[in-house]
Each structure stands twice: as structure tokens, then as C-alpha cells.
Amino acid sequence: MKLISTSSALELFLAAITFSAFARSESNDQPILSLSQDESFHFELLVPLGEAIYGGADVAPVLGAAENITVGNFSSFHEVFYTLAKATKAQAEDPANAYDPLNVRETWFATATYFRRADFYLHGDWDNPLINSLWDEQLNAFDHAISALPNPGKRLQIPADTFAVEAIWYPATNESSKRPTLIMCNGYDGAQEDLFHTLVVPALARGWNALTFEGPGHPTVRRRQNLGFIPDWERVVTPVVDYLLAQQADNVDADRLALFGYSFGGYLAARAAAFEPRLSAVLLDGGIWDTYQAYIQYLPATAIALLDSGDKLAFDKALFAAVQAPETSSQVRWGLDQGLWSFKTHSPYDFFQMTKAYAVKDFVHDIAIPVWIADGVYEGFFQGQSAQVKDALGPNATLHVFTGPAGYHCQSSNEIRASIDAAYWN
Ligand SMILES: *[C@@H]1O[C@H](CO)[C@@H](O)[C@H](O)[C@H]1NC(C)=O
Ligand SMILES: *[C@@H]1O[C@H](CO)[C@@H](O)[C@H](O)[C@H]1NC(C)=O
Numbered sequence: 514m515k516l517i518s519t520s521s522a523l524e525l526f527l528a529a530i531t532f533s534a535f536a537r538s539e540s541n542d543q544p545i546l547s548l549s550q551d552e553s554f555h556f557e558l559l560v561p562l563g564e565a566i567y568g569g570a571d572v573a574p575v576l577g578a579a580e581n582i583t584v585g586n587f588s589s590f591h592e593v594f595y596t597l598a599k600a601t602k603a604q605a606e607d608p609a610n611a612y613d614p615l616n617v618r619e620t621w622f623a624t625a626t627y628f629r630r631a632d633f634y635l636h637g638d639w640d641n642p643l644i645n646s647l648w649d650e651q652l653n654a655f656d657h658a659i660s661a662l663p664n665p666g667k668r669l670q671i672p673a674d675t676f677a678v679e680a681i682w683y684p685a686t687n688e689s690s691k692r693p694t695l696i697m698c699n700g701y702d703g704a705q706e707d708l709f710h711t712l713v714v715p716a717l718a719r720g721w722n723a724l725t726f727e728g729p730g731h732p733t734v735r736r737r738q739n740l741g742f743i744p745d746w747e748r749v750v751t752p753v754v755d756y757l758l759a760q761q762a763d764n765v766d767a768d769r770l771a772l773f774g775y776s777f778g779g780y781l782a783a784r785a786a787a788f789e790p791r792l793s794a795v796l797l798d799g800g801i802w803d804t805y806q807a808y809i810q811y812l813p814a815t816a817i818a819l820l821d822s823g824d825k826l827a828f829d830k831a832l833f834a835a836v837q838a839p840e841t842s843s844q845v846r847w848g849l850d851q852g853l854w855s856f857k858t859h860s861p862y863d864f865f866q867m868t869k870a871y872a873v874k875d876f877v878h879d880i881a882i883p884v885w886i887a888d889g890v891y892e893g894f895f896q897g898q899s900a901q902v903k904d905a906l907g908p909n910a911t912l913h914v915f916t917g918p919a920g921y922h923c924q925s926s927n928e929i930r931a932s933i934d935a936a937y938w939n
């Protein structure tokens with residue numbers, strides 16, 4: 514049943530969007546120095562600064578990029594990082610620098626980070642050839658870097674039922690010794706290469722093995738295998754656990770396998786934990802009770818009514834019009850671009866319907882291992898949902914709320930305290 518007629522809903526929707534939910538926030542309620550007046554750019558500039566601490570970037574070039582990027586202009590964000598990535602790659606390849614292999618390795622890592630940043634805001638046009646060419650550059654740069662680690666990282670394609678998991682194995686030592694192993698995946702947008710500079714380096718420093726992986730919807734699988742997200746994430750994690758226990762039996766302590774999910778990976782990891790009994794603990798950064806509920810918070814009430822009415826054509830038309838309006842924040846515009854691309858649909862209506870399948874509330878009591886949940890006081894995407902997961906799990910879960918400058922989504926740019934807290938929990 515339609516509650517309101519389509520044309521009036523459209524008008525109401527567009528009016529509401531212009532004046533409320535989608536408008537750029539003017540508030541300056543940041544716990545740290547702002548890197549851009551554009552809230553989304555601020556956060557996406559913090560990401561490489563956070564990765565800098567574990568060798569993913571240099572600080573001054575990122576601050577230089579922040580200085581040069583124009584608010585609200587995705588091409589400008591792309592161009593500034595693309596120029597920086599190409600210049601950094603030229604340094605990595607310059608024979609004059611080859612006398613210091615360690616510096617060359619670090620320069621390749623930074624090159625990969627800048628190519629990933631150059632790609633970040635480009636997913637609105639699936640036919641843009643840069644989506645693949647920038648990614649090939651970042652994979653190539655990253656592979657140069659990990660091949661030069663003391664114990665080189667090993668890229669793997671692990672066969673799953675109808676696809677292959679993209680993974681990288683980082684052994685803790687070069688000798689056979691059964692170690693605890695941290696298995697980890699990213700979420701809505703991050704790459705497994707980002708995880709190297711947030712969690713792999715600190716895991717290796719503590720003598721743990723690390724394995725990062727990507728499944729359908731994640732950057733490399735989306736590109737190479739043309740697959741969008743799937744909710745039944747045990748289809749991704751079970752083959753990874755099989756690989757570790759069979760192929761790395763001499764290096765992996767089978768009783769200490771922890772799975773970590775970043776961001777939207779907080780849903781993915783929880784789902785796998787409910788269906789993969791060989792895991793010994795799961796870490797959710799943060800907890801995701803209900804993805805659909807989290808995402809519709811960006812919609813005005815009129816849009817939610819249109820979504821509920823089932824009028825797909827009207828909803829899609831209205832949403833595209835609203836998202837293209839100049840008042841619409843980069844956060845919302847990017848969020849929709851990335852959601853459509855990573856869930857692989859051209860319809861915003863279908864996208865919102867698909868997100869209904871991604872809810873920890875549907876299987877929370879099937880999680881029978883200890884759960885660690887991270888939340889932040891500035892969490893913007895899944896506000897309040899970590900506490901919902903914790904409440905449902907009771908004593909089976911530990912909730913850690915990060916505050917102050919550490920209080921961003923996924924403790925962005927606060928890697929040291931975040932990893933120390935996670936290690937303490939272990
Ligand atoms: C910023 O712009 C200046 C002036 O055009 C340029 O010299 C510099 O290389 C740019 N820096 C970055 C990191 O984009
Ligand atoms: C956005 O930035 C690009 C690249 O710097 C520039 O060519 C373009 O004119 C800018 N667009 C607007 C609307 O300012």
C-alpha cells in the first residue's frame with residue numbers, strides 16, 4: 514500500500530534532502546585539527562596519516578594533499594593523490610635510490626597507499642578505466658614492498674565454492690613454530706593492503722602470524738571476479754581456516770585463531786564466527802546490529818516512506834536527483850556510490866533492500882566464542898550498534914569504547930593505542 518502519492522513524495526523528499534539530512538554539516542565538532550572542511554575528506558585524509566605510523570605513508574605529503582584538495586570535489590581528491598602516487602613511484606624506481614633497499618621498500622608501501630587514496634572517490638562511474646588501472650598500480654607497488662619484508666608476505670588465491678578468496682599470508686617467523694594467528698578483513702571500502710598498516714605490523718611485532726583476506730564485494734575480488742558482497746561470510750572464512758590448518762599446519766596454533774573485522778567487516782566477521790567453530794575468538798571493530806537501520810539514518814523520513822512503499826523507480830529517481838544536488842555532502846554521495854559498486858547494483862532501492870540481509874541480530878546467539886567489540890564516541894556510521902551487540906551477547910562479549918581523539922570510526926589515525934588495547938584483550 515502506498516501511503517503517499519509518488520509525485521508528492523518526490524517533491525517532499527527533495528525538499529527534505531535539501532534542507533536537512535543530506536546537507537553538509539557546518540558544525541566543527543571535531544576532537545582534532547580539521548584536515549578539510551569536507552567531513553568525508555577529513556576522515557579519508559586521516560586514514561593515510563594513521564597508516565603512516567606503520568610505514569604506509571609519509572606525513573607531510575598527506576598534509577600537502579589536504580592543503581591542495583578542493584572541498585566537495587571528488588576529481589580534485591583523485592588528482593592530488595594520483596600526482597603524489599606517480600611521483601612517489603618514480604622515487605621507488607629511481608636507480609639512484611637503490612643503495613638503500615629498506616627505503617625503497619617503504620617508498621613502495623607509500624606509493625601503494627597513495628594509489629589507493631587516488632581511487633577512493635571514483636566508484637560512481639563503473640566504466641572509469643582508472644578503477645582498474647589505479648588498483649593494478651597499488652597491487653604492483655604493494656607486492657614490491659611485501660616481497661622485501663624480512664619474512665616476505667605471500668599473496669594467495671584460496672578456492673571457495675564459486676569464487677576465490679584473495680589473501681596475503683604474513684608468517685611471524687621464518688622457522689616452523691606454531692603461533693597464534695590473526696585473520697582479518699576490511700569492510701565497505703578498505704583494502705586488505707590497508708590492514709597491513711593498521712593490524713599486520715603490530716600483530717607480527719607480537720609474534721603472531723597474520724593473514725588478511727578479501728571476499729566478494731571487497732576491492733580486488735570486486736574487480737577481478739566481478740562479485741558484489743554476500744551476507745553468508747562463512748563461505749569466505751571457512752576456506753581461509755581450511756588453508757591455515759592444512760597448508761600452514763606447522764606454523765599455526767589451531768587453538769589460537771582470532772578473526773578481526775574492521776568497519777562493515779564487524780558484520781562479516783560476526784557472521785563467520787557464528788558458523789565457523791574452529792575460530793577461537795572474534796574481534797568486531799565495531800559491532801553491527803543491523804546494517805539497513807544504520808544506512809537509512811541518512812535518508813529523510815519522506816525517502817524512507819518511499820522506500821517502504823515499494824516504488825523502486827520513484828525511489829531510485831529521487832535518490833539520484835538528491836545525491837547530485839550541490840548541497841549533498843560528500844559523505845552521502847560517496848556512501849551511495851560505494852554501496853552500489855560494492856553490492857553490485859545500479860539501483861539504490863535494491864541496495865537498501867540487500868542491506869537487510871546483513872544483521873547480526875539474526876544470528877547473534879549462534880556466536881559461541883569470546884567476542885571483543887570496539888566502539889568510538891565519534892562513530893558516525895553505526896552509532897549505538899556496538900552496544901546492541903554487546904547487550905545481546907552479555908558476558909560472552911567485551912565492549913571497549915574509545916574516547917577523545919581515539920574515538921573515530923575504527924580508531925582512525927590512532928593505530929598504536931588501538932592495537933595495544935586489542936593485544937591486552939588477547
Ligand atoms: C600542492 O600544490 C602545490 C602547488 O601547486 C604543489 O607544488 C605541491 O606539489 C602540491 N602537493 C601535493 C601533495 O599535492
Ligand atoms: C574539480 O577539480 C578538478 C581537478 O582539480 C578540476 O579540473 C575541476 O574543474 C573541479 N570542478 C569544480 C566543479 O570545481
Ligand SMILES: *[C@@H]1O[C@H](CO)[C@@H](O)[C@H](O)[C@H]1NC(C)=O
Pocket residue numbers: 687688
Ligand atoms: C631466519 O632468519 C634469520 C634472521 O634473518 C636467519 O639468521 C636464519 O638463517 C633464517 N632461518 C631460516 C630457516 O631461513
Ligand SMILES: *[C@@H]1O[C@H](CO)[C@@H](O)[C@H](O)[C@H]1NC(C)=O
Pocket residue numbers: 877878879880881882905906907909
Ligand atoms: C555464550 O556462549 C555460550 C557458548 O560458549 C552459549 O551457549 C551462550 O548461548 C552464549 N550466550 C549468549 C547470550 O549468546
